[in-house]
Amino acid sequence: MNQKYEQALNDYNKKISSAATEDMVLNMGPQHPSTHGVLRLELITDGEIVKEVIPHIGYLHRCFEKHAESLTYQQTIPFTDRMDYLASMNNSHAFVMGVERMMGIDKDIPKRVEYIRVLVCELNRIGSHLIAIGTYGIDIGAFTPFLWCFRDREHIMGMLEWASGSRMLYNYIWVGGLFYDLPVGFEERCREFVDYFKPKMNELNELLTDNQVFINRTANVGVLPRDVAINYGCSGPMLRGSGLKWDLRRIDGYSAYPELDFDIPVGKGEMGTLGDCWDRYKVRVDEIEQSLRMIEQCLDRLQKELKRTPDFDPRAKLPRKTIPKAQDYYVRCEGAKGELGFYFMADGKSEIPTRVKARAPSFSNLSVLPEIARGVMIADLVATVGSVDIVLGELDR
Amino acid sequence: MSFDEITQLLTDKFGADVIAGTETGGLQPALLIHPDHITAVCLELRNNPNTYFDFLSCLTGVDYGTEENRFGVVYHLASIPYQTQLTLKISKENNRNLNDLPAFPSITSVYRTADWHEREAYDLIGIFFEGHPDLRRILLPDDWEGFPLRKDYKTAEFYKGIKID
Numbered sequence: 001m002n003q004k005y006e007q008a009l010n011d012y013n014k015k016i017s018s019a020a021t022e023d024m025v026l027n028m029g030p031q032h033p034s035t036h037g038v039l040r041l042e043l044i045t046d047g048e049i050v051k052e053v054i055p056h057i058g059y060l061h062r063c064f065e066k067h068a069e070s071l072t073y074q075q076t077i078p079f080t081d082r083m084d085y086l087a088s089m090n091n092s093h094a095f096v097m098g099v100e101r102m103m104g105i106d107k108d109i110p111k112r113v114e115y116i117r118v119l120v121c122e123l124n125r126i127g128s129h130l131i132a133i134g135t136y137g138i139d140i141g142a143f144t145p146f147l148w149c150f151r152d153r154e155h156i157m158g159m160l161e162w163a164s165g166s167r168m169l170y171n172y173i174w175v176g177g178l179f180y181d182l183p184v185g186f187e188e189r190c191r192e193f194v195d196y197f198k199p200k201m202n203e204l205n206e207l208l209t210d211n212q213v214f215i216n217r218t219a220n221v222g223v224l225p226r227d228v229a230i231n232y233g234c235s236g237p238m239l240r241g242s243g244l245k246w247d248l249r250r251i252d253g254y255s256a257y258p259e260l261d262f263d264i265p266v267g268k269g270e271m272g273t274l275g276d277c278w279d280r281y282k283v284r285v286d287e288i289e290q291s292l293r294m295i296e297q298c299l300d301r302l303q304k305e306l307k308r309t310p311d312f313d314p315r316a317k318l319p320r321k322t323i324p325k326a327q328d329y330y331v332r333c334e335g336a337k338g339e340l341g342f343y344f345m346a347d348g349k350s351e352i353p354t355r356v357k358a359r360a361p362s363f364s365n366l367s368v369l370p371e372i373a374r375g376v377m378i379a380d381l382v383a384t385v386g387s388v389d390i391v392l393g394e395l396d397r
Numbered sequence: 398m399s400f401d402e403i404t405q406l407l408t409d410k411f412g413a414d415v416i417a418g419t420e421t422g423g424l425q426p427a428l429l430i431h432p433d434h435i436t437a438v439c440l441e442l443r444n445n446p447n448t449y450f451d452f453l454s455c456l457t458g459v460d461y462g463t464e465e466n467r468f469g470v471v472y473h474l475a476s477i478p479y480q481t482q483l484t485l486k487i488s489k490e491n492n493r494n495l496n497d498l499p500a501f502p503s504i505t506s507v508y509r510t511a512d513w514h515e516r517e518a519y520d521l522i523g524i525f526f527e528g529h530p531d532l533r534r535i536l537l538p539d540d541w542e543g544f545p546l547r548k549d550y551k552t553a554e555f556y557k558g559i560k561i562d
Contacts, residue, residue, distance in 0.1 A: 002496045005525065008532045009539055058536035065521070066545055101424060230451050230477065233510030244477070251480055327423025330455060330473045330484065343457050343471065354462070359455040359473075367513040396536060 012054075019044045023051060026378075030059050034139045034382045037392030039366075041385070043378070050381050053373045055366060060396040068356035073099045073322045074175055076356070080342075081169040083358060084394040086131050087336035089124040089160070091394075092173040093117055094340045097254060098331030099175045102324035102346060105317060112306040113177055113314055114256040119190070119298040120160060120172065122291040126197075127156040128336035129284045129291075132389040136281060137208055139386035140217045145208045152200055155193050162186065175322055178314035187303050194292055194299075201288060209285055218281060219272030222384030224372050226275065232371065233364035236338025237287065238388065241267040241280035248334040260297050262290045277387035284389070322351050337361040337389060358397055362390040398447055400426045403483065406448070410441055420486070427471075427484035432501050435472075435487050439507045442474060442483070450474035450483055453508035458518030459488075460547050466490055468499040468524055493549060495523070503529040521546040 019025055029040040038059035044052040064083060068076045073095075080095045081088035100106040134149030157167050162183055164172035172179045208214055224234070226242040239246050247264045249257040265286030267279030302308075326348025332341040338361030345355040365388050373381050398406070400421075407415055407428075415438065417429040430438050442450045455473040469488030475481070491499040503526035504511045515526045516535040523544030526532055534541060540557075543550055553561060 002498075005498065005532075008529075009534075012531070012533060058534075058538075061536045063545065069546075231509045233453055233508070246477060325423070327425075328420075328427065328471070328484070329424055330482075332454060339454060341455050341473070343455055343473070345459065355457070355459055357455065357457040363513060363517075364510050367510060371509075 016042070016044075028381075030056075034386060036135060036386070036390055039385075039390065039392055039395070041369075041381075043381070045378065048377050048379075050373060050376055050378055053370045053381065055369060057366070057392075058396050060392045062393075062397065064358060064397040065356055068353060070352065072351040073324075073353065074351075077174065078169065078171045080358075081171060082393060083360065083397055084128070084335060084337060084340070084362070084391045085168055086391055087121075087124045087128040088168060088170050089117075089120045089173065090128075090333070090335045091340065092171070093121050093255070094331060094333040094335065095342050096173050096175050097333060098329060098342045098344055099322065099324065101331065102327065102329050102344060103175070103319060103322065104325075105176060105319065108317055109176070110312075110314075110317070111256070112302065112308075112312065113317075115298050115302055115306055116178060116182055116314075117173055118256045118260070119295060119302065120163065120170075122294045122298070123156050123160060123190075125336045126288050126291050127153045129288050130156075132284055133204070133208070133281065136386040136389075137214075139382050140214060142208060142211070142214060145204060148200070148204060148207070152197055155197070159186065159189060159193065162189075174315070174318060176318040177316065181308060181312060181314050182302075184308070187299050190295065191299055194295060198292065201285070205285065209282065215271050215278060217379075218277040218383055218387070220276050221272075221380045222277045222372050222376070222387055223273045224275040224280075224368065228368065228371060229275070232368040234338070234368055235364065236334065236336075236361050237280055237283040238338060238365045238368075240265065241283045241387075242275035243267050243269070243279075248332060248339060252332065254333055256298070260294050262294050265290065277383050280387045280389075323348070332359070335361055337391065337394070338365060360394040360397060362388075362392075362395040366390050366395060398479070398481070400428075400483075403442070403448060404428065406445070407438060407441070411437065425482070425484055427486050429486050429488075432487040432489055435470075435485070436502045436504050436507060438485070439472070439474075439504045443507055448476065448483075449478050450476045450481075452477055453504075453510050453514075454482070456511055456514035456518065458522035458524045458546070460522055461488065463493075463548050466493060468522065470501055470518065470524065472504070493547075495543070498523050498525040500525040500527055502527050503532075505529055520544070523547060 023046050026043040029035040030038040040056040042054040077092050080091040130149040130153045134146040137145035161167045164170040229239050229242045245264050265283050271278045324346040328345050330343045341359030343357040415434045420427040442448045452475040454475045457471040459469045461467040472485040474483045518524045520534040
């Protein structure tokens, strides 16, 4: 092996061994509840002060990109579900959209299919944000919100299971259509859920969002300035928490989103500095409200002009052979965690892509952690990691 | 700024040899940049008030197959104020010798997010980035042999004496 390629590893080993004499090297994870999965943070600490954070990832690497090179586009969809397993619908939606655009069939997708896609994506986004909020409460030491969030998320899981047959990994959105139409009665059940869930959000806000203990733990902690966020490629609630109105649902206006009316919540620094943990948390809470608004609008249309008809077939536009024209294409969309992108390289001859790269939002979002967690207390580091809202399945792919 | 205007801007600034060509066949046009100039080009595109590509969406390492023996990096830039996107590509030939990896300049000095993305490209494709501050493997263990996303990669049978099945 060329010496040049070993240089960085040797430097790193030297840094850790010399830090071990002066300061303390502390491993947080990979089996630590506040790292939200199998993330290992190597901390170089001086007492309670964190001097440096070195994240180690890859414990959940499942070779998504290698698998995608040997499977057809349609067969890869279940693998995308397993990336961000808390918001599977959003993943497959992004992937499917990219393939459809490359095939040139994205304009032929029936409106009802597009609305169902947005409906399930927004339901899934609520589920994902509920986990983010609930587990963030646990990180800070509040146990009850976690149980409440999981209780409400269970309704969403139940509904999506009803539609797709699976609780978490749906394989529901297909290239050119859907697995099945929504089951009869889904819209009514969904409306029931929205009516049930709205007051629950108020309860949650009373319990956690405006809780003085919670505010003291999160305000002015882990401040992420806007320019740093952009330079580190942060997206989603991370970037919006820093006060930038950047939402790809609005910017790119894909699928049915241009026809829906919704606001983009941004951090305002209400409780402390702009871009602190509380702002990022609040953006997620506000996004749940906006998602509920979108769901109601989708339901309105799905029950009126786009009503279910006996002859409607969500698989009608499914291509017989998924062979896109020879080209490269990068598709991006707003996943639950931020900008989710897929880069395809198609050779125009086979159903199997030559290269697929997944741009996972958690990956870029976490890479900013060493920058914002320098010189903080260990307890604040826990608060900061929680506010990033990572999903390791997506980070490691 | 349109794609042609950006091409013109770069030619005026750095001379004609900085752009090796363009790809306009697909839905997204791409600029082929000469590998040595990629850092300067990115810096110019980020700082120029007319382009302002301040967001690096994605960085992909690519192995173009065993016949071509070419490796490349694809950059997807986005401009937040102008809401535009741009694709840059660099590539060079390489003999696939593991002691002589294809080397490109690192753009971590322009976009800090490139840090982890370049580590990933090094880890999985085996592309070396000159001037990267900390080019260690990121997803695979430090002592992993070979680069799995290369087209000629043979699946490892043993890891530390343990059979993989």
